[in-house]
Amino acid sequence: MPVILQGLITIIIGVGGCVGYFYLSNLILDRFIFPAKGENIGRNINRANAVRPWLFLFPAIFVLGLYLVYPVIGSFIRSLYGRNPDTFVGFDNYALLFAGGDFTTAFLNNMLWVLFVPSASTFIGLVVAQLTDQLSWGNIAKSLIFMPMAISFVGASLIWKFVYANDADIGLINAVRAFAGFENPIDVMQIPFWNNFFLMVILVWIQTGFAMVILSAALRGIPEETIEAAILDGANPFQIFFKIKVPQILPTIMVVWTTITVLVLKVFDIVYTMTGGNFGTEILPSYMMDFMFRDDGRATAIAFVIMIVVLPVMFWNIREARKEMR
């Protein structure tokens, strides 16, 4: 059976199944289990209404529980076993990770990513949002800077290969170098330490648009009176921006910052396509993929380390969300 057909059938079964499930489960609840008639009508309606939210929620909770909650526990348990899923090794996988050099490199590089990418994206995004808001063609400019959001990390990596290529006739950087009079092209992917930043630039290029869109909306939401007052008091444009506007949108800046931070901890594509983790550019997600299919114990241990790194962000997010709901 051609896959396309299989896909179509899946859509029909998936959508039809959902509609059928929601409709039938409600029908059964209202007609048969707690019918809204007979002597207990009042009690039945109340009971039916108490059950109904869970009917609505069940498929989502099931999927989330199976694919996102269970794996947290499942991965942790698997990480206590060796390459062979039957040999219990305790925390040996973690001990191996923390003893070896590659993991340390990956971990430190990842910290570098977590520091650099969100701050650079948020900062450039904020500046662009502020600048474009005053221009007649600002929307076009925004749209173009936002565009890399649509491009896959693999596609973006290829695009940037045409910038970084070790050949003055292909790579822009080496072309500029040749123009400036340097003889030999350099491979920027092999410059120790700084090559990490060349990789990060790709992600900054992708994420700046996201930061810009959200911060631009936040900037527009600032009450004008505060700015007028500042102008009347003689503040210059820079003071208005840094002392009046930025403090007022600080919560949004934090949201953007944390969103990009979480994303950084998921992206393995860029390192995988650009350097394959060589030349000291390994990060945790790509380091995990080195072990995937080879040593599940080690792979899950690395995944769990990523989870622990994400935890503070998760708690912060939940706290903010709860604050908003109150």
Add this chain to the structure above:
Amino acid sequence: MDNIAGQKSSLAWATHLSVLLLVLLWLIPTIGLFVSSFRDRDQISESGWWEAPFPVELTARGRTAAEATQEGDVFVVTGSIYDDPEAKSFFPDGGGEVVAFGTRGVNPTEFEAGTTVELGEGETLTVNADGTYEWRTPEDPGDRGQRIYFAAESPPSFTTENYEQVLTADNMDRAFINTLTVTIPATIIPILVAAFAAYALAWMEFPGRGILIAAVVGLLVVPLQLALVPMLNLHNRIGIGQSFMGIWFAHTAFGMPLAVYLLRNYMAGLPRDIIECARVDGATDFQLFLKIVLPLSLPALAAFSIFQFLWTWNDLLVAKVFLPSDDASKVMTVKIADDLLGSRGGDWGILATAAFVSIAVPLIVFFSMQRFLVRGLLAGSVK
């Protein structure tokens, strides 16, 4: 807000300029890829894409003809190097001015065009700028002409040849269809499931609602790397294994937290009056959801669909793990990252074209639906 105070002119110019600079900086890499994908493969390695509109100096090789005319005791062969099929094949759009020539492959540009050089044993060779040559030799050349290497300018040439090759010969067509097959069900199926859950979390009162919402917010950031090993093992145990079925489930689940979160935020912002009125009029929750809340939430549904579409189309990680790694089920990202970059690491034309094929659809979706995308982003993160 722009005209509140009189500070304009110089600062305004600086703003225009810096934004222009930033936009250019952001666009240039993509333009490079786009231009390169239409260039002739020989030209790509000879000159940068920014020089694409200008002629390129190419090094080529050919052979003189062998029919000689005898003048006294020397044999003379004349003709144009561009008549030689081998030399011609380097210049599909016709050759330009010959700059230099040589007779040895190690030094193909040894002599300037127009000079006459001694080849030893009484042989001489002249190659002119227009490609004509004269070869004088004391021996009858028989049926073998003289080898000539030369450098000539080739006019800029743009072709769709790369696209033809990528779409027909490299299995990219297959990968394109596979990507589509993964993407469409994985975009459509989560919507309905998430919409029902979002409605319950937004408009139904029940104990534990707050905790569930917090849980969804928490799940938003769970790294999906955690799910790879346990879920692949589970898929293998229940017989799905690595298959399209498996990746549809996986994408559905991984998109679910964002879907529920986004839709709940949007639905919770709908006017309370409408929903209360309908309740008073006797609408059940099911009717309320289908007839009022769902139609009103269309913008949020559109926003999530775009997100999920872009995310599944562009994904590499989930596809690498949950799909088999044979050619029949590779998606484009895996194809590019694993096959093209590996085996064709130096074939820039093919790489550029393949990349452009893979980003074309998301770009179209992006530019045509940007309004919804922005609205969705804002619904998700700004209050």
